[in-house]
Amino acid sequence: MKTYLVTGAAGFIGANYLKYILKKYEDVRVVVLDLLTYAGYLGTIAEDIDHDRCEFVRGDIGDRQLVDELFTKYRFDVVVNFAAESHVDRSIENPQLFLQTNILGTQNLLDCARRAWVTGKNEQGYPTWQPGVRFHQVSTDEVYGSLGDEGFFTEETPLQPHSPYSASKTSADLVVCAYHDTYKMPVSITRCSNNYGPYQFPEKLIPLIINNILEGKQLPVYGQGTNIRDWLYVEDHCKAIDLVVTKGKDGSIYNVGGHNERQNIQIVKIIIRTIRRLMEENPQFRVLLKRQDGLEWINDDLISFVKDRLGHDQRYGIDPSKIKADLGWFPETTFEVGIEKTIRWNLEHHDWIEDVSGEDYQEYYERMYK
Template identity: 80%
Template sequence: MKTYLVTGAAGFIGANYIKYMIAKYDDVKIVVLDLLTYAGYLGTIDQDIDNDRCLFVRGDIRDCQLVNKLFAEYRFDVVVNFAAESHVDRSIENPQLFLETNILGTQNLLEAARNAWQTGRDAQGYPTYNKGVRYHQVSTDEVYGSLGETGYFTEETPLSPHSPYSASKTSADHIVCAYRDTFHLPVSITRCSNNYGPYQFPEKLIPLIINNILQGKQLPVYGEGTNVRDWLYVEDHCKAIDMVIRKGADGCIYNVGGHNERQNIQIVKTIIKTIHDIMAVNPEYRKLLKKQDRGADGQVDISWINDDLITYVKDRLGHDQRYGIDPTKIKNELGWYPETDFETGIVKTIRWNLDHHDWVEAVSGPDYQKYYEEMYAGR
């Protein structure tokens, strides 16, 4: 049995990853390390934590003493680092927090792994390590910067971050590569496009729009909504990470994309139409609407769920125009491909949010509401 340290697994992608791993494998034990900041919700994974195959430790990846203690106690074979401050808007408001967590936290994990796994030195003086260990860094396509109307990011695209968030993730990637080159630490990196799916915190575009419709609020869209993102269903991403850790070469970097490019305004309009259509066929979902006006037939009115809800707000500072991932390398070398097209994935995501509205309400407490008002009020 291999033992994994999975950091940030009470967050969106990390939570989906441990659910995927526990369901797929009987020979994996997972220790979750999460600080439970605003976007980390223990309720997302409480049913997965059985204190046998999955354990939870609340703590900070920057805490050297704690991280080293966990390595000594559990003798990890694999580290998967999801832990990060990840929302661009928040990085503009508080850049220092992103640098501290995403850069120094990553270095702390790498150093603990190097010290715990080193077995000696080879003839050239490089460290040698336990067989089969791997440190994996979960990164982002935002490290590449912005694209024009054509072309795609490849693993050879120069890194050119434009926000404090993407700069901190770029720095973390460089540190991972430095530990690979300097200490020959077995590492891998995946750089993914925008994820969507179950358990996503409602500050992100897709769950924010879904939640706002249910709340009867306006739908804020930056600028003219023409910014383009490549969308990747979260379970497909989890499968890619698993493949890279199990089959990828030491030191490898892979881009993971969904081949689902859409303008932000297209995403918003698709969500509006899909929610309207679902509620037209399934009236029981209308009870979730905060706006409970009734029509002549006695049913809750949904005619107001239309594009008139859209409101264009002042654009984000340094807003990248387009991201597009070329996943050819991971397809050719490991056989991974995105299985979920956007048309299927967005319906699954919307239905999940409707069917698990108690989860959405639990993570949309006063702190989130305060953040939302501060972020969009007056724009």
């Protein structure tokens, strides 16, 4: 039985990945390490923690003593690092926190793994490694910066981050690469486009818009909403990570994209139309609406354009040709299918949204959008 350390698995993508691998593999045991910051919610994975195949440890990836103790106790074969401060808006408010967690936290994980996995030295003086081990870093397409109207990010695109968040993820990627080059450590990196799907914290665009419609609030859109993102359904992303971890070449970097480019304003309008249709088709959903004066008010008039984000990248677009050619991965979920599944999930699990949208989040929302 292989043992995985999955960091940040109480967050959005990490939780979906945890559920995916526990369902797929019967011979994998997982230890979750999560500090449970604002975007980490233990309730998301409470049903997965059975203390047999899945255990939970609350802690910081930057805590050297704790991580060393975990490696000694569980003898991990694989580390999958999702743990990160990840919201660009928050990085603009507090850059230092992002640098501390995303860079130094990643480096600490790498060093603890190095101490646990190195078995000796070869004739050239390089470390020799325990067979079958892998450190996988989950990164983002934001490390590449911004695109013009044409072209796509490839793995060879120069790194040009524009926000404290993307700069911290770029730095973490470079540290991972340095451990491979310097120590020949078995590592891999995936850089994904914007994820969406179940269990996404409501500060992100899609769940924020869904939740605001249910609350009868205005729908804040940065600038004129013309910024373009490539949207990837989270389960497709989890499948890609699994393929890279199990079959990817050591030292490899793979871009993971959804082939679903949309302007932010288009996303918002699609959500408006879809929620209204679902409310018309399923009267049981209407009890979630704070406004009970019909459905006519669910329209584009809810959109409110707000001051644009500082340094807002105009367009991201991923070319996932490498992972398709090397590992046979492709995005299975079209945006039309994925967005309806996501909206339905949010309507059917509105109690989860209310649980994670506590007082701290409400204060943050007021500060950012009012």
